[in-house]
Amino acid sequence: MTIAEAQQQVDSWIRTTGVRYFNELTNMAILTEEVGEVARIISRTYGEQSFKESDTGRDLADELADVMFVVICLANQTGIDLTEALQQNIMKKTGRDAERHKNNDKLFSE
Numbered sequence: 712m713t714i715a716e717a718q719q720q721v722d723s724w725i726r727t728t729g730v731r732y733f734n735e736l737t738n739m740a741i742l743t744e745e746v747g748e749v750a751r752i753i754s755r756t757y758g759e760q761s762f763k764e765s766d767t768g769r770d771l772a773d774e775l776a777d778v779m780f781v782v783i784c785l786a787n788q789t790g791i792d793l794t795e796a797l798q799q800n801i802m803k804k805t806g807r808d809a810e811r812h813k814n815n816d817k818l819f820s821e
Contacts, residue, residue: 714794721783732788742781748774 712720725732733741752771754760786793812818 714797715792717779718783718787718793721780722787725784725787732784735785735788738781738785738788742778742785745774745777745781749778 732738748769749771751766752769752774755762755766756771783793785791786796
């Protein structure tokens, strides 16, 4: 699935199953919740925190997909073409960071 196809599929789902988009502020709050759920899994899987009984059944892939879904909703409702935005963002990072990471000794020590 391309990014454009994902944007179309989410839009179709929202208009049929979801009835309508939540407003942008609500979606921003939902996005924050979803990122928190990703952080919870990461901190327990790769960090020092231990899992709780309430963490049972949580899946990183599913939570990352939730984040993507809400990001796509926000893009759709604000008229952003995520394919174009991502291409521009990668170009920006490439120009800005072309030598920065190669010269970062911290990335080569471990």
